Amino acid sequence: MTSPSPTQDDASLPPSRRGLAGRVALAGVVLSAAILAATSFTVATGKAVVVTRFGAPVRVQAVPGLAWKLPAPLEMTQTVDMQTRTTSGGLQDVGTRDGLRILVQAFVAWSIPDDPEHIRHFLRATGNDPDGAARQLRSLLGSALQIVASDFALRDLINTTPEKVKIATFEDHLLTLLRPQAESIYGIRIEQVGLERLSLPAETLAATVARMRAERETVAAARTAEGLRKAAAIKADAERDSRITVATARAEAASTEAKAHEEAATIYAQSYSKDPDLYATLRTLDTLNAIAGQNMRLVMRTDTAPFSVLDGPKGTGQSIARAIGQMGNSDSTALAAERH
DSSP: OOOOOHHHHHHHSOHHHHHHHHHHHHHHHHHHHHHHHHHEEEEOTTEEEEEEETTEEEEEEOSSEEEEOOOTTTEEEEEEEOSOEEEEEEEEEEEOTTSOEEEEEEEEEEEOOSSHHHHHHHHHHHSSOHHHHHHHHHHHHHHHHHHHHTTSOHHHHSOSSGGGOOHHHHHHHHHHHHHHHHHHHHOOEEEEEEEEEEEOOHHHHHHHHHHHHHHHHHHHHHHHHHHHHHHHHHHHHHHHHHHHHHHHHHHHHHHHHHHHHHHHHHHHHHHHHHOHHHHHHHHHHHHHHHHSOTTOOOOOOTTSTTGGGTTOSTTHHHHHHHHHHHHHHHHHHHHHHHHO
């Protein structure tokens, strides 16, 4: 005998029995889907899921993928966004080390570390409220700005010389101060702190401009004084050199003049030793030449010195004639030598 096939059996069932079987199968599928939905959850990239049992966190799933849990209400899930966020602190009126007020606006880049301890800490401290955490961070940032700004002078933040600007050091100090506080209080990791805006109040701006003007005037006065000092030194050196040159020239001139007088005296002595009367006559004529100019006329007696040489003492005329004769003889001898 051949057994009947299932199709034949289903076909042989009454319609009511066939509808019940379909409903049971559908209910099984729905029940399976409901159980699967109640006991499983998906962890997306950049997210973490905290499983709580009666409100208390029991485990943290930070690896993306499918995970399992007990059905509600035994266990519930909370999704934590772990992506990096930025929070701006707004303009803060802070004081610098030199007693001036400035307006500073800073930002904080923060995220939640992917380890379970920090995620539980963040959940307990903020109730999984990123906006609430951002508000708390703004408060911490304002306090940190007050503390850090007091360690810097205004010229360290605003300066025309790029090498003297210490904005990076300012930001590093902010990060060093904020990071341990945010991690210990809220379980948040501070990744970066930066300055968005830096400006001056009206009264501080006026004081800063006045101080910068005074500094520039001080520098200008110092450079002017240095220039005058160098000019005076150059002038003094030039005057000293000119005095030395003039003194040297005068000394050389005096030496030359002394040598000339010495040679003239030697020549005069030699002339006097050869013929005293001729020497006296020539010196007298030199004196007349120095006294009487080309257009000068004097009416004097010929026996008055020094014009008495014109008459001459006894023997003077003979000396002059003898000298002239000697000069003539020497000229005749030179002429004869030239003819031969």
